[in-house]
Amino acid sequence: MASFVEIRDLKLGAVTDSGRDIDIIKGVSFDIAEGEIVALIGESGSGKTTIAMTLMGHCRPGCYVQSGAVVVDGKDMVQLSERQRAAMRGTEVAYVPQSAAAAFNPCKRLLDQVVEVARIHKLMPMDQARAKAVELFRALALPDPETIGQRYPHQVSGGQLQRLSAAMALIGGPKLVIFDEPTTALDVTTQIEVLRAFKSVMTAGGMAGVYVSHDLAVVAQIADRIVVLRGGEVQEVGTTQQILHDAQHPYTRELLAAFHPVPHAAVAPAPQAAPVPALEVVGVTAGYGPVDASGVPHKLALRDVGCALEKGRNLGVIGESGSGKSTLARAIAGLLPPSSGSILLGGKVLAGDARQRSKDELRRLQIVFQLADTALNPARPVGDILGRPLSFYHGMKGAAREARIVELLDMVRLPAAMRHRLPGELSGGQKQRVNLARALAANPEVILCDEITSALDTVVAAAVIELLKELQRELDLSYVFISHDLSTVQAICDEVMVMFAGEKVEHLPADRIHGGAQHAYSRLLFASVPKLDTGWLDGLSRDPEFSAALARR
Numbered sequence: 001m002a003s004f005v006e007i008r009d010l011k012l013g014a015v016t017d018s019g020r021d022i023d024i025i026k027g028v029s030f031d032i033a034e035g036e037i038v039a040l041i042g043e044s045g046s047g048k049t050t051i052a053m054t055l056m057g058h059c060r061p062g063c064y065v066q067s068g069a070v071v072v073d074g075k076d077m078v079q080l081s082e083r084q085r086a087a088m089r090g091t092e093v094a095y096v097p098q099s100a101a102a103a104f105n106p107c108k109r110l111l112d113q114v115v116e117v118a119r120i121h122k123l124m125p126m127d128q129a130r131a132k133a134v135e136l137f138r139a140l141a142l143p144d145p146e147t148i149g150q151r152y153p154h155q156v157s158g159g160q161l162q163r164l165s166a167a168m169a170l171i172g173g174p175k176l177v178i179f180d181e182p183t184t185a186l187d188v189t190t191q192i193e194v195l196r197a198f199k200s201v202m203t204a205g206g207m208a209g210v211y212v213s214h215d216l217a218v219v220a221q222i223a224d225r226i227v228v229l230r231g232g233e234v235q236e237v238g239t240t241q242q243i244l245h246d247a248q249h250p251y252t253r254e255l256l257a258a259f260h261p262v263p264h265a266a267v268a269p270a271p272q273a274a275p276v277p278a279l280e281v282v283g284v285t286a287g288y289g290p291v292d293a294s295g296v297p298h299k300l301a302l303r304d305v306g307c308a309l310e311k312g313r314n315l316g317v318i319g320e321s322g323s324g325k326s327t328l329a330r331a332i333a334g335l336l337p338p339s340s341g342s343i344l345l346g347g348k349v350l351a352g353d354a355r356q357r358s359k360d361e362l363r364r365l366q367i368v369f370q371l372a373d374t375a376l377n378p379a380r381p382v383g384d385i386l387g388r389p390l391s392f393y394h395g396m397k398g399a400a401r402e403a404r405i406v407e408l409l410d411m412v413r414l415p416a417a418m419r420h421r422l423p424g425e426l427s428g429g430q431k432q433r434v435n436l437a438r439a440l441a442a443n444p445e446v447i448l449c450d451e452i453t454s455a456l457d458t459v460v461a462a463a464v465i466e467l468l469k470e471l472q473r474e475l476d477l478s479y480v481f482i483s484h485d486l487s488t489v490q491a492i493c494d495e496v497m498v499m500f501a502g503e504k505v506e507h508l509p510a511d512r513i514h515g516g517a518q519h520a521y522s523r524l525l526f527a528s529v530p531k532l533d534t535g536w537l538d539g540l541s542r543d544p545e546f547s548a549a550l551a552r553r
Contacts, residue, residue, distance in 0.1 A: 027233070109151065
């Protein structure tokens with residue numbers, strides 16, 4: 001096959017805030033054949049997205065091409081003028097972003113945005129563009145393809161919006177499509193639908209693709225070849241089969257090992273005569289929007305949910321997007337007062353509203369949010385972020401407070417000098433560690449972890465999980481771990497609660513996730529976890545029972 005893309009000795013530099021020049025991409029070379037999908041994998045900061053963006057002739061602010069060639073269909077994107085590059089974007093090279101929500105204008109209907117490329121480049125009459133958009137909606141397995149385009153972005157699910165962003169990229173008939181971690185934030189069942197849709201459309205159109213990801217199991221389902229990157233350098237290149245089953249480079253083997261985290265050594269349940277649970281949820285119903293005369297919200301997100309967490313043990317809460325996982329965490333934390341039911345901490349009933357809880361109750365129950373980017377104040381240095389709970393809960397100040405800040409940073413394996421930095425100067429994994437350190441500053445008994453590893457690459461996520469285990473042993477903590485990643489849940493939890501449509505449908509030991517589930521939805525959820533097997537997705541697609549279960553959920 002002819003090479004459609006040729007990247008030769010690509011070197012990129014960047015200018016730091018202090019004005020210093022640094023090398024970020026260090027002589028990368030690889031090819032992509034016509035109709036071939038090549039995956040770029042590696043941990044955060046490896047250069048995956050930076051390299052992928054050069055295929056559109058784009059560099060992030062502060063970055064620049066030092067040397068090398070990026071040839072797409074015979075044209076060197078480095079040498080072209082900006083006008084020439086703009087003419088290629090959307091027509092010859094297209095981009096599907098990680099966050100589809102950020103790619104859409106919330107004020108415009110979906111169809112108008114999907115056909116915008118055709119309008120900008122004058123590719124076809126608008127009636128024809130709208131008809132082609134509906135064809136793409138159908139090919140991408142979107143519901144109600146004839147009418148879904150009349151909705152606004154907030155009126156569709158995350159998985160549907162991700163497929164709509166693909167339709168936006170594909171409508172111009174590109175020869176190369178760049179997928180930038182498009183399924184990272186999706187739950188496993190939604191991810192299956194999106195991957196199947198992407199693969200079907202790419203195969204039917206004979207398009208080449210670049211798939212940026214840190215998830216090897218996802219890459220195994222869609223890529224023909226894999227380029228392994230670290231620190232802006234290629235570590236290994238091979239077919240997907242070669243990389244998955246005969247990796248040569250130690251770093252590639254490290255990535256593969258991180259895909260299988262060490263299972264949690266379950267803590268034995270306390271005897272019947274033991275003290276009351278560390279945390280208990282009794283018949284909680286909660287939701288959003290206006291309430292009726294009986295105080296029930298218009299939009300119910302939780303219906304009569306109950307669970308208990310024993311001291312020193314960890315409870316995993318799993319389910320797809322919209323199942324009520326994060327709403328349960330918000331209800332427990334007092335951020336969303338339940339309309340009925342009770343939350344008990346150490347046997348004592350807590351007020352539904354966090355504002356009505358005592359300072360000691362707030363201290364004992366902490367929450368670590370999913371997105372450290374939005375949870376940390378971007379204008380305050382790390383030392384101030386950690387110092388605030390020390391002052392609020394413990395009245396610490398001066399040298400004692402500074403010493404404790406250093407201790408907290410050491411607890412989460414960050415250097416003391418980190419306290420002078422702003423959140424924007426930290427990596428994703430470092431920010432999440434600061435997020436955790438802030439919760440630890442309160443000296444809590446129970447920590448609610450709400451999808452805290454979902455935005456992290458596999459290696460960093462595995463390191464955070466191991467850190468949580470160490471802290472639990474040292475500080476006698478109990479965790480409620482909310483996630484859609486089953487391998488992560490198995491790595492840290494003793495028990496698992498499965499949620500669907502706001503209800504608890506099953507509760508079982510973590511070591512019985514595979515083979516022990518009784519509820520049909522639980523079995524579907526566990527069967528939807530991608531495997532390091534290139535034929536896994538195709539095998540599921542041929543399984544009528546699985547497809548029927550996916551459609552029924």
